[in-house]
Amino acid sequence: MSTSLGRYNYDVVVIGAGGAGLRAAVEAREAGLSVAIICKSLFGKAHTVMAEGGVSASMGNVNSDDNWMVHFRDTMRGGKFLNHFRMAELHAKEAPDRVWELETWGALFDRTKDGKISQRNFGGHEYPRLAHVGDRTGLELIRTMQQRIVAMQQKDARDHGDAEKFIRVFAELTITEILKDNEKVSGVYGYWRETGEEVLFTAPAVIVATGGIGKTFKITSNSWEGTGDGHALVLKAGGRLKDMEFIQFHPTGMVWPPSVRGLLVTESVRGDGGVLTNSDGVRFMFNYIPDVFKDKYADNEAEADRWYTDQTNNRRPPELLPRDEVARAINSEVKAGRGTEHGGVFLDVSKRLPADVIKKKLPSMWHQFYELAGVDITKEAMEVGPTCHYVMGGVDVDPDTAAAIGVPGLFAAGEVAAGMHGSNRLGGNSLSDLLVFGRRAGIGAAEYVKSSGKNPVSDASIKRAQEKVAKPFTQAGGENPYTLHHELQELTQSLVGIIRTKVELEEALKKIAELRNRIAKVSVAGGREFNPGFHLSFDLDNMLLVAESTALAGLTREESRGGHTRDDFPTMNPVWRQSNLICTFDGTKVGVEKIPLPVMRKDLFELFDIHELEKYMTPEEIAMGGIN
């Protein structure tokens, strides 16, 4: 057991230093609170840097017809109307302010001819809406907020003589537990990755901003950090996870070479003119336009191609359908034997744009294919296929304050939170989500702290947390964490993947239960000092809880919608749309229950064409027409 427990006191602890965490930290500090930012990696390496396409905000810089109502409609449509309407509303209304605010902190977005922030087309967005910096928009967001935090620290140094007096970044630190005393949050417990020494943070409010769960799957675009830590921490702290069956498989991940399988190929390739073809050379997406989208997407090549230059008089190319549709289409083509040599389809931009334009608009993509696959995308087609990219499900939160339902003092924002994207997220809505709700979580936590006051951590809570950290070293003869991780990934990939069935999901749950027993006995070689095997032993437990939640919710939801496709229930069911699934954890296994989806407000209901809503809702809901 650690002899010298590091102890820190803060008003707010933010777990995660990606876009949502940093935005929350900035807001909480501006509200006058002291803030600790905790990241598993070095500062500035968060998965947000991988976001390529852009940040969606209806600024209307490229097409002045755009506004928050159009953005709201697109978001609800993309999520198949399972979104929490209030989150989609707040997001659409506040996104432009959040983007402009970044500019006041030094961000440099690409420009339109008249000097405004440029906006690009993306799947599911009616107008050009994504503010961008080439194809490295996420990096720009992270750097801007990282530098904003440095600016705040410089100010604290000038005003108070200590740069880290009110806001400090704790890099390479893993949180193992959210502590509760008196039925509310009292702090967090963890260890420094560098030394293995343990750390206690006392804080009445904790903001979880830990991102995604991709590493639960074998083929993923996520970095090693996407191990569902926040999802699991919240479950264990008595919080609820919502919509965990909805996982987005991005349609275009690299499929070759094997070492980069899953690595993302940005949607901008399609937004800028790239087309998908199968091994017969057929542009197959025209065969996969669902009825609900028939009036918005072109059913012939001529019209689709005209759209790039005239968006008013033509329907969009079907390559720009929401991600779930494109991923399923690619999956079907490959299964039907029309895939490429390495099990993908072709994505070609080389015949559509001049080489210099490709290099200018898609510099990282050119670089990525040239250096990692030996493919020059200005001359050849890319091979692409679906990759686990994003989890729509997560912590069940209050839309306005980002407070986690059921755990006073706990907040969540960004990918780890649920509700905003419904059953499927639109590209570009992630970066705007983390800005809008990161800020709201910061405000929510600040208001909570001001009214609740301190909540000291009890010795009993500390003792429990300490025993857990010591455990992997005290049990000899258990299995190697790398092997167990590999098995978990194989299991989820084959049984809880892009197409699911009852039989497979039941088998998955049985295997997960077996894995739980083995993971409980995992043993770790070596010491505590920067030991990746030790680190993975904690991540494993988190990924297991995520996999169990996804399998259980997936088994329960007997329909196909967005990021959840059941081979045995292949269509959307309007009755199922009226429910969310909630997962909780009793300490030994995950449970699931159905709760009603909040009914949309009348004024928002009326933003839609009634005939569109009829495709998603029951006649009773249509007759009711929303509530006041």
Added chain:
Amino acid sequence: MGRILNLRIFRGNAADGGLADVAVEAMEGEVILDVIHRVQAEQMNDLAVRWNCKAGKCGSCSMEINGKPRLACMTRVASFEDGETITITPLRAFPVIKDLVTDVSFNYKKAMEVRAYEHPVDLKPGDARMQQIDVERSQEFRKCIECFLCQDTCHVIRDHEENKKSFAGPRFFIRLAELDMHPLDTVRNRKQSAQAEHGLGMCNITKCCTEVCPEHIRITDNAIIPMKERVVDVKYDPLRWLGSVIRKRDGIL
């Protein structure tokens, strides 16, 4: 099909350590980070290595491969000869923590010393108008993924611990250049501060930093040299010197 690679990997910490020989299978299309992970999973469970995105976008897996500062995720196994022994060591300019992981806190301290961007007080959010050509100059430097390979290779600090105090290094020269060329930043004298406070004068433009930059940022040509030239301009041109003193601001815009 796989081939067997012979690696020599540094194992140890600041107090003690040495190169360990290990043979590992490498598959078609793999990069050095893949084989390090295979070694970790199968032979050395506690081998310490930093990595995140495995796509050359986060700058975490910086190390020295056959003595050259590289990102392990962007170094293809196919670029080495059959039978060649590949030596993998931590960044030399920074203290070792364990195995391939070094203490890079020097860079975060230097980041704190660069005065932050300041937005014009009267320019409201959404009102900024800038031309693409004007933002591109700074955008080149904002591509930086903070892998710190340029810092590692820079001979001013690589073997000269004593210079670290007064030298910010190439990563922060491009940060200063970025702010200097930023169309909206209101802080004046960025160049002079680069010279007076961040050690720009110690750089003798050998371009080592540019050569190792995985983002291909032209650190020397586009950031360091232009700043040096203009610092010299102001310092030695009597009229400009006088002008800068009278107006208390940068001589050149």
